[in-house]
Amino acid sequence: MESKIKSIKKKIEESNHFQIQRESVLLIYQLLQNEKSTQIFDSSVILFLQLIYNPNTHVIETTIECIINLIKDKKLNREFVLNKLIESISSLERGNVGIIVKVIILLSIDIEYMSKIIKETNNKGYSIFPLNTLTKQHALSKPEIYDSFSMEIEELLSDSNIPSSLLDQRFEFLKPLVSNLLLNINELPLETSLLHNSLIRIAHNISTLYQPILSHLSSLLYLYNNNNNNKNNKNNNGSYQKIQYIRDLIDLIRFPPQSSNQLNQCNEFQKSILSIIYYLMNVFISGFNEKEISIRNMALTQIQDLIELSPISTTLLWNQSSLNSSSQNLNTPVLVVLLLYLPSSLVCFQKKILNILQSSIESLSSIDLKQILKSSDSNKQVILHTLRLSLSPIIRIISNFNQQQQQQEQEQQLQNENLKKLLKQIETLIFTISTNIERNQEINSNQDIDDEDIEELIFNQSLPTLDIYLLDNFIPINLAWNLLMMNNNDSSSRSSNGGDGGDYLKYEIIPSWLEIIKFNILNQKEIIEEQEEEEKEKEKERKSLINKSNINFSNEFLIYFLSPFLFYKFNQQNEIASEIRIKTIHLLPSICRNSIESISLIPLFFFSIQREESSNVILDLLQSLPDLANNKECLNSVVKVLSILEQQTKKQQQQQQQQQQQQQQQQQQQQSSSNSKSSSSSIIMPSFLLRLYCKLLKSSPLIFTKIEELIYSIIKETTTTTTLSTIEIENKISAAITIKEICEFDSNLGQELIQPLSQFLCKDNDPTILSISLEALSSLCENEILSFTSAWNVIKKNLGQEESFEQDKRSPMVLCSLLDFFSRGGVCDLRGEQNLEQKTIDIISDIIRRIWNLTFVKNINLQDNNHHDDSNLNENNNNINLKVQSKAFETLGNFINAPLLNLELFEKIKSKVPHLLIILSKYQKNQESIDENLIYLLNSLLKNELTEKRSLKTAHQNLKQTKSISIFSSSSGSNNNCNKIFELLNNELINESRTGIKSGILGGLLWFNNDYDSQVTTQQQQQQQENNNNEIKKRVESKKEILINFKLNNQILNESIEYLDLSRDLLTKLMITLGGWNKFMNQCFQALKKNDLMRQSLPSGTKLSIKETNEKVFNEIETMLLKNINENGSTMVKGENSVYALISLAKTQSSICYSQMESIVNQLIQWITKPEEHFKNGENYQLIQSASYLGLGILLPHLLQDSPLIKESINILEFAATSSTSKLDSSIKFNCYLSLAICSLKLSSTKHQNEKKRINLIIYNSFLNYFDNSNNDVQHALNDHDPTSSMIFGGLCLAIGYCSDSFEQLSMSTQLSKIYEIIEKKLIRNQQFSIENNLAHNLLLISFPSIIGSCFKLSLINSNEILNNLIPTIYLNQDKQQQQQQQQQQSIYQCIGYNNLIQILLSKGFTGFDLSMIQQLLISNNKIMNDANNNYSTNVIINSVISTSILIGSPILTQSSQVLFESSLESSVLNFINSNPNSRKEFQSLLNEIIISMSNLFKSPNTDSKLIRYISICLGSITLSTTYNNNNNGLSGGEPENFDHLSNDLLIKALFNTLIDSTTSSTLNDLNLTTVESCLRILNQLNQNDSIKLPIVNWSTIIKRIYSKFRDNINIKKQCITFVSKNIKLSTLSIVMSEWLSLSNFNSESQSIQLKLIKSLPLVLNQLSPIRVNSIFDEIISNIILNDPFLIWNNVLNKLFNQNDQDDDQDDDDDDDDDDDDDDDDDQDDDYKDYNNNNEILLNEIKEIISRFMILNVKNLPSPFIKENEQLSSDNMKLLKIASKSLVHLSKEQLQQCLVLLSGIVDIDSEAKIQYLYVLVLANGNGPFGKVTLSNFYKIKSWCFSSTTAEQQSKVLSILPYILTKPLIENQNSFTFDSILNDIFDSITLTQRQHVIGLELLSQLISTQINNSIFEFNSFFNLYFNFDSNEIKYNQIKSICNTSISFRYLELLPYYLQVFYNGKLNNTINTTIKVTDFIGKLSSLLQNRSSVLGLKTKSIIFSSILTLNQLKFIDSSVNSANDNQLQQLNIFNLYKILKSSPSNNSN
Known part of the structure; x- marks a missing residue:
């Protein structure tokens, strides 16, 4: 084959x-x-x-x-053959191509085959079939295809024998082929024209294809390439070709086929026309080059042709359409776009646009107006907005015609008249339509509507949907129109449009929106000006380009769309409408960049003036005119306008004069009234014109001549008349103000106005004119134009007479201005002049005297406020006089700070200081605070005093100070006295055999301090070290002394264990067990240790380490004690004493013998839990067990924090004390409660806070159970007089006192308040309770003072309650008469409680006690002890002994956490005495007498044994040393207590004495409060350099006493905190601050005081111990940061790291509490700034504490988003920015620990916070992360692109600018902008879903890069979000607008790209990214099938591609024809993909 x-x-x-x-x-x-x-x-x-x-x-x-x-x-197979035929095309000869093409077409139009292809295309959006391939691949290489295709398509579609359905199918099949061939318009213009003509003929001939062909060809217009750089397309042939296509389409519209039924296709036909018009608009607005003028002209001509075709086209100009199947995006009406370009276009364009507008207005007017008014409100709103937008262009055109001079004047006048008629028509239509809309809104919504009306509404609301794509400049126009159409007040109309109400620009938001636009524009202009200064050369090039175009599109855009608000009126809300107009008036001048734009606003403003009805709006319009004249080219226009106004004024004045003359002839009386009426409406204009000219002066000095002329004319007019009218006075005031402003603006010009100024000053008496003129004169003197002394000599005749300086002779306003003249002029004249002439000195001296006279204000009564007899003085005048006095103070202060080098003048000022102190001390009671200027004057005097007298600081060193008192003063032979006491006790111990007396003496010896000698020596050494800075070694004990001491202590230990019987008296038992044993066992251990070390030093001794020695001595003592406990013959006393000795040994040596101490705790637990295994004697073991329970509480606080023994021991104690099943002896339960309380008291509040709180609650609940009336069983037990129960109740009552400090430390104020209430109301005064439960009541008397002290510290009770209620009724028995027997039984407990209360309250800062009271108590006690006649009972004498001992510091029965077990005296009373140096000698003498009296009483043979026991213990305990701990008042041996050694004329001494007097005063009154606060403020206003010059004194004592005494006055306490924090190194103020910052004190303070303490931390932390700092952060700051993180990060952490940015400091007080007393915090925090700048570097240990705290608390920072929505919170963003400033100081490892970046979103709120903090820290190039690279942002991008839900995407888009856009742009020095864009594109490509986030980021980056050109657009669309702005009002407005005006940068991407690449063309943008590359990257996004982009986003991308396609000529390389064809076909494919996309609204 x-x-x-x-x-x-x-x-x-x-x-x-x-x-x-x-x-x-x-x-x-x-x-x-x-x-x-x-x-x-x-x-x-x-x-x-x-x-x-x-x-x-x-x-x-x-x-x-x-x-x-x-x-x-x-x-x-058909497909097989078609493919083979297409393959052959390229090899065929040209003559045979047509044959093959014809065959291909014939084979392709098979019905079944076409159906298959069409179906596939509809399903997939695209289809690849042979014929399509033919037109794509071979069209350019074989142009013969066009001929064949044209003939065949015409033959196929023109066959009349074919059914219309088949024709439609054939055309639908051939549409892609037609598109492919027509898109080669640039490469084959002739062939494409033939094809286009064929299609036009087909449409003409075939009616069924008319509309499809018209629609298809009109949609293809946007896809044609505009490659003007193509070699085959010179002279814009492509553009002309497209214009020809449009002409063909217009002909097609003009001559449709006769058989076509346009009514059935009305919508499609309308869409086709609109598509063509919009494309023509794109052509018109995109061409700016001179070569494109003809094309733009053609486009405009064709629009005209379309309008003239039919009435439908005309109405389309008014209607809006839906964009790309989206009802939420509307296309701007064509008229709106044309009118935007009307003022800036060429004259030929203007005429055509005006003709279009004219025909549109006529067609609109020709339609029945009723039909328009019946349409929907939304349709009327479109027409109304379009009409409003048309006003400003027409007004500007009319103005231009008036200015131009043409040859054909008649034609110009005719055209001008036509324009005015057109303007009138538009105004009429606006009024008619707006009135109709307002009327409709008032009509009830239930009103019936006719069917015809419904049909009309439906027709008007159905918007045609256009598949068009807007390019470059059209994008912002369209967005602006959509934004304006949101302004619709009818909610029903909004809902009918399918939009959400929140998406609309609501009417009420317009003023805020206008304010935001103005703020953003001004803010961006400032940024650009800074950039322009850095790049001046580039800026010149940019300006030259702008000048060539003579127009800035962005500014024209804003003026066009904002100017309608200038004429905005809305009758229903007239106030808001006026506000909108005023906001617009202020906004428009800020838009203009050059003079052309400013000139364009002038006609708008004048048109508004002519039409405006509101006087406020007119005023703003006139005042804004000078703002327009900032550009010199506009100056003449504004001046011309003002000249016209001036001429009109003169005409009015002439008319008024004529009227006045007529009235004079008729009636004399009516003259004045008519004169005043007429002048009020006309003569006001000269003054206002003068003010406007004065503003213009800043634009050009040429205006000065005109101003000068007006001023002289005003003076001339006013001098000719004797009585001035109101208008004439106003004119003079205006002239004076103008002179003042000129003198301030340009003093040289002001010099030319000296003559009118002197006339005002020398001849005028009006207070206002004189005051203003004095200010002008001050400016001239200050700028050295005039001499101050010469000027004063001139004006002195009018203003310097003696009587003029009296308050009732001269206006206070003039006096204030005169004082300002002295301050500004006189100080300037004196500055730097040391040797003044005597004449000058006399003048200044006279002035100073006059100023001092003004401070003696008659109407201010310094003594009494009831002294206003003068009828001519009212309350208002009194306030003005106060201002005069205040101004006088300020002037004197300025003279001092000049500086005054002339001592004579300074002394004249200083001589009146006593007068100032009188004012300070006797200020009016009704004044809230003393005058600030008085404080300023005193502060200036103080600074000068400290500077001049430098020896003040060290003056105390030459002073012989009175030494602080002590119990055993060295001057009285302390060693002898102590030795005598020891000899007394020791001798009595040897001689005495009675058990009771011997026990007491042993108790005294246990308390006795053998080391007192060394203690005194140590104090002397400390004083000498402070004075001489020389170290003195301690005295070394001899071996003999060591041996004697060893034997003595060993003897006392053995005898105490053997004979000390504690069972006789509960009080003596408590005295010895809770302190005596502790003191002695520490002393005994040291004596035995020294003895052992001495033996080791012998030649025969064995050397041991210190640790081994400690353990050896400990074990020896422990063995001996355990032997006494465990031996069978041991007595009860011996066993119990051995246990207490063992416990005390373990407690005192716990730090050096911890393991031994822990073993003793285990031993105690064994004795408690398993007594039968250790003891056989039951009675003996109960005493040991009882002591063991108490020992657990004593030893628990010394265990390690993680020791399991703590929890076990607490459980044991809780069970024993509270469980009803524990069958324990009452004495054991007594010790259990006591043990729990002591344990809670001594546990650390930081390490064992939970255990501490648990114990407190145990005791608290037990106390409530026993003593609250709600429990009947317990109450029954209380009523039963059971000794066992009474012992338990007594233990609980005693324990509650020991717990009080613990309650205070943990701020358990609720529980403490409840305890106080129960005791005070139910127990302490209950006689039945005191009789039936005598022991509990007595012990409650001892405990209650601790409760009172803690309640007072936490401000639960006040001083008055204590002084007037508690002390008199409970401890002094002033309200009840008791029996003598009861009094004797209870008096010792009352005595102990009362004296303990005095010590406790003084230690808590109580100031209600007088020194005389303490003195009287001591004298009375001494008198009783010296009684030789036995007039007092033993109990009374015992009370005197105990009272005296407690008052001088004996710790027996103390419940203070600072003294218990510390073997030291309680020094509060002694400190109180020492704080009054004048009384020290007297008290020291009294103390010496008391010691002698106690010794004599002890030696007396008549002394009772009970009394001897108590005296022994008291004598031993008072030998303890005094330790000055944190609770003391900060005494320091080297500091004097007063300034008595300074001279009396010193201000610092006067201020200090005032503070001292305030603390010694017994009453608090307003005078003291105000004076104290003012004195402190004067000291606090000293800067750091002056503060260090303050004389040394015991500042800590006086400040602490002031703080305590005025604890209810918040202002004084704040001043105290400020003083301490600023002078933390002074005296021992750090100790004071440490106490204030304790948890208990901090929690007891008010919120404003807490805030003040927190803000002072940066100044004081370095002076506090690390332990205290750690406690502050753990206990205080950790709680506050949860509620107020801004306060901590901004005011503490940042300032600790010296982050003193001015912007941040200004905002420090924005978040202060709302306390009224916190008003002056701003000033005080400003004082801190001077100190923060010189803050020391943090210590490493403290820095580590703070760093650890910051790391832990990053999690407590808030999310950047608002909880209610996805918007950013400006407050939270600001807080995060503040926090980052301190995070920068962390190391890289620490930051990686707290800022962990994730690649995916899990918890978006927390992760967004971390991302933002990371970026902020990264922004510091020198920070821990080092140099910034793109890799730093990889995880951030991954995190952004990983959002999966709409909420996550919205939040990511909100924070995107701050975590990516801004950081990337700011780091362009590290990586190029091109690398950023390429990286973003790669990231967008790799992501699977979130292309929107990537595109938004891309848009933001490009927008930021071209910000100089487009910032007006971004401002208009609310795209700037400056959350860190300092303007609170701005942030509030911004948050309102953000919820209603929401745009994305992505929506402007096409426009951004056009500006970006035009910038590249103009060499203002540096980029190597080609346009074609950009197109390719965007195209790949649209082709991504896995993308979930919505139709809106896809349309934006496609518009961007089309925009870039028009800009391809920018690329240097020229693409081939085939490349262009491929790109065009690619665009068509993208178009088909977009057409096939579902119409969703996502993204």
Whole structure:
């Protein structure tokens, strides 16, 4: 078979006869028809198909005929043949191409085949079939295809015999082919024109195809390439070709087929017309080059033609349409776009646009207006907005016609009149339609509507949907129109449009939106100006380019769309409408970049003035005119306008004068009234004009001549009349203000106005004019134009007379201005002049005298406020006089700070200081605070005093100070006195055999301090070290002394264990067990240790380490004590004493022998839990067990924090004390409660806070159970007089006192308040309770003072309650008469409680006690002890001994956490005495007498044994040393207590004495409060350099006393905190601050005081111990940061790291609390700034604490988002920015620990916070992360692209600018912008879903890069979000607008790209990314099938591609024709993909 075919083919090739060739072909065909084998057939067919390559046409035709027959017979596959035919095209000769093309078309139009292809295309969106491939691949190489295709398509579609349905199917099938061929318009213009003409003819001829062809050809317009750089397309042939296509389409519209039914296809026909018009608009607005003028002209002409075709086209200009099947995006009406370009276009364009507008207005007016008014409000809103937008262009055009001078003046006037008529028509339409809309809104919504109206509404609301794509400049226009259409007040109209109400620009939001636009524009202009200064050369190039175009599109855009708001009126809300107009007036001048734009606003403003009705709006319009004149080119226009206004004013004045003359002839009386009325409406204009001219002066000095003329004319007019009218006075005031402003603006020009100024000053008496003129004169003197002394000599005649300085002779306003003149002029004259002339000195001296006279204000009564007899002085005048006095103070202060180098003048000022102090101390009671300027004056005097007298600081060193008192004063022989006491006790111990007395003496020896000698030496050494800075070594004990001390302590230990009987008296037992044993065992251990060390030092001794020695001595003592406990013959006393000694040994040596201490705790637990295993004697073991319970509480606080023994021991104690099943002795339960309380008291509040709180609650609940009336069983037990129960109740009552400090430390104020209430109301005064539960009541008297002290510290009770209620009724028995027996039984407990209360309250800062009271108590006690006549009972004497001992500091029965077990005296009373140096000697003498009296009483043979016991213990305890801890008042041996050694004339001494007097005063009154606060403020206003010069004194004592005494006055306490924090190194103020910052004190303070303490931390932390700092952060800051993180990060952490940015400091007080007393915090925090700048570097240990705190608390920072929505919170973002400034100081490892970046989203709120913080820290190039690279942002991008939900995407888009856009742009120095773009494109490509985020990021990056050109657009669309702005109002407005005006940068991407690449063309943008590369990257996104982009986003991308396609000429390389064809076909494919996309609204 194949051989036959080959031979036949050979025959065909050899033969030249066509008949033979035809027969040969038919023969092959016959063979194929007869062949049965499929395989042979297939191979033969391939041979047969090769015949189409034969050059002979008839062979090809015959072969084609046979092939068609084979296909019909289904022997051949149609697709196979088509593919083979297409393959042959490239090899065929040109003449045969047409034959093959015709065959391909014929084979392709088979009905079934077409249906299959069409169906596939509809399903997939695309289809690859042979004919499509032919037109894509071979159209350019074989142009013959066009001829064949044109003929065939015309033949196929013009056949009248074919049904219309088949024609429609054929055209639908051929549409892709037509598109492929027509897109080669640039490469084959002739061929494409033929094809286009063929289609036009078909549409003309075939009515059914008319609309499909029209629609298809109109949609293809946007896809045509505009490659003007193509070699084959010179002189814009491509553009002209497209214009020709449009002309053909217009002809097609003009001449439709007669049989076409346009009514059925009205919507499609309308869409086609709109598509053409919008494309023409794209052509018109995109062309700016001179070569494109003709094309733009053609486009405009064709739009005109379309409008003239039919009425439908005209109405289309007004209507809006939906964009790309999206009802939320509307196309801007054509008229709106044309009007935007009207003012800036060429004259020929303007005429055409005006003609279009004119015809549109006429057509609108010709329609029945009722039909328009019946339409929907949304349709009327479109027309109304379009009309409003048309106003400003027409007004500007009219103004231009008036300015131009043309030859044909008549024609110009006619045109001008036509424009004015047009403007009038538009105004009429606006009024009519707006009135109708407002009326409709008032109509009830339930009103019936006719059916016709409903049909009209439906018709008007159905918007045609256009599949068009807007390019470059059209994008922002369209967005602006959509934004304006949001301004719809009818909610029903909004809902009908399918939009959400929140998406609309609501009417009420417009003022805020306008404010935001203005703010953003001004803000961006400032940024650009800074950039322009850095790049001046580039800026010149940019300006030159702008000047060439003579127009800035962005500014024209804003003026156009914002100017309608200038005429905005809405009758229902007239106030808001006025506000909108005023906001617009202020906004428009800020838009203009150059003079052309400013000039364009002037006619708009004047038109508004002519139409405006609101006087406020007119005023703003006039005041804005000078702003427009900032550009010099506009100055003449504004001046011309003002000249016209001035001429009008003069005409009005002339008319008024004529009227006045007529009235004078008629009636004399009516003259004045009519004169005043007329002048009020006309003569006001000169003053206002003068003010406007004054503003213009800043634009040009040429205006000065005009101003000068007006001023002289005003003076001339006013000097000719004797009585001035109101208007004339206003004119003079205006002239004075103008002179003042000129003198301030340009003093040289002001010099020219000296003559009118002197006339005002020398001849005028009006206070206002004089005051303003004095300010002008001050400016001239300050700028050294005039001499101050000369000027004063001139004006002194009018203003300097003596009587003028009296308050009732001269206006206070003038006096204030005169004082300001002295301050500004006089100070300037004196500055730097040391040697003044005597004449000058006399003048200044006279002035100073006059100023001092003004401070003696008559109307201010310094003593009494009831002194206003003068009738001419009212309350208002009194306030003004206060201002005069204040101004006088300020002026004097300025003279001092000049500085005054002349001492004579300074002394004249300083001489009146006593007068100032009188004012300060006797200020009016009704004044809230003292005058600030008085404070300023005193502060200035103080600074000068400290500077001049430098020896003040060290003056105390030459002073012989009175030493602080002590119990054993060195001057009285302390060693001898102590030794005498020891000898007394020791001798009595040896001689005494009575058990009771011996026990007491042993108790005294246990308390006795053997180391007192060394203690005194140490104090002396400390004083000498402070004074001489020389170290003195301690005295070394000899071996003999060591041995004696060893034996003595060993003896006392053995005898105490053997004979100390504690069972006789509960009080003595408590005295010894809770302190005595502790003191002695520490002393004993040291004595034994020294003895052991001495033995080790002997030659025969064994050397041991310190640790081994400690353990050896400990073990020896422990062994001895355990032996006493465990031996069978041991007595009860011996065993119990051994246990207490063992406990005390373990407690005192816990730090050096911890393991031994822990083993003793285990031993105690064993004795408690398993007593039967250790003891056989039951009675003995109960005492040991009881002591063991108490020992647990003593030792628990010394265990390690993680020790399991703590929890176990607490459980044991709780069970024993509270469980009803524990059958324990009452004494054991007593010790259990006591043990729990002591444990809570001594546990650390930081390490064991939970355990501490648990114990407190145990005791608290037990106390409530026993003593609250709600429990009947317990109450019954209380009533039963049971000794066992009474012992338990007594233990609980005693324990509650020990717990009070713990309650205070943990701020358990609720529980403490409840305890106080129960005791005070139910127990302490309950006589029945005191009788039936005597022990509990007595012990409650001892505990209650601790409760009172803690309640007072936490401000639960006040001083008055204590002084007037508690002390008199409870402890002094002033309200009850008790029996003598009861009084004797209870008096000792009352005595202990009362004296403990004094100590406790003084330690808590109580100031209600007088020194005389303490003195009287001590004298009374001493008198009782010295009684030789036995007039007092033993109990009374015991009370005196105990009272005296407690008052001088004995710790017996103390419940203070600071003294208990510390073996030291309680020093509060001694400190109180020492704080009054004048009384020290007297008290020291009294103390010496008391010691002698107690010793004599002890030695007396008549002394009772009970009294000896108490005296022994008291004498031993008072020998303890005094330690000055944190609770003391900060005494320091080297500091004087007062300034008595300073001279009396010093201000610092006067201020200090005032503070001292305030603390000693017994009453608090307003005078003291105000004065104290003012004195402190004067000290606090000293800067750091001046503060260090303050004289040394015991500042800590006085400040603490002031703080405590005035605890209810918040302002004084704040001043105290400020003083301490600023002078933290002064005296011992750090100790004071440490106490204030304790948890208990901090929690007891008010919120404003807490805030003040927090803000002071940066100044004080370095001076506090690390332990205290750690406690502050753990206990205080950790709680505050949860509620107020801004306060902590901004005011503490940042300032600790010296982050003193000015912007941040200004905002420090924005978040202050709302306390009224916190008003002055701003000033005080400003004082801190001077100190923060010089803050020391943090210590490493403290820095580590703070760093650890920051790391832990990053989690507490808030999310950057608002909780209610996905918007960013400006407050939270600002807080995060503040926090980052301190995070920068962390190390890289620390930052990686707290800022962990994730690649995916888990918790978006928390992760967004971390991402933002990371970026902020990264922004610091010198920070821990080092240099920034793109890799730093990889995880951030991954995190952004990982969002899966709509909420996550919205939040990511909100924060995207701050975590990626801004950081990337700001770090362009590290990586290029091109690398950023490429990286973003790569990331978008790799992501699976979130292309929207990537595209938004891309848009933001490009927008930021071209910000200089487009910032107005971004401002208009609210795309700037400056959350860190300092303007609170701005942030509030911004948050309102963000919820209603929401745009994305992505929506402007096409426009951004056009500006970006035009910038590249103009060399203002540097990029190497080609346009074609950009197109390719965007195209790949649309082709990504896995993308979830919405139709809106896809349309934006496609518009971007089309925009870039028009800009391909920018690329330097020229693409080939095939490349262009491929790109065009690619665009068409993308278009088809987009067309097939579902119409969703996502993204």
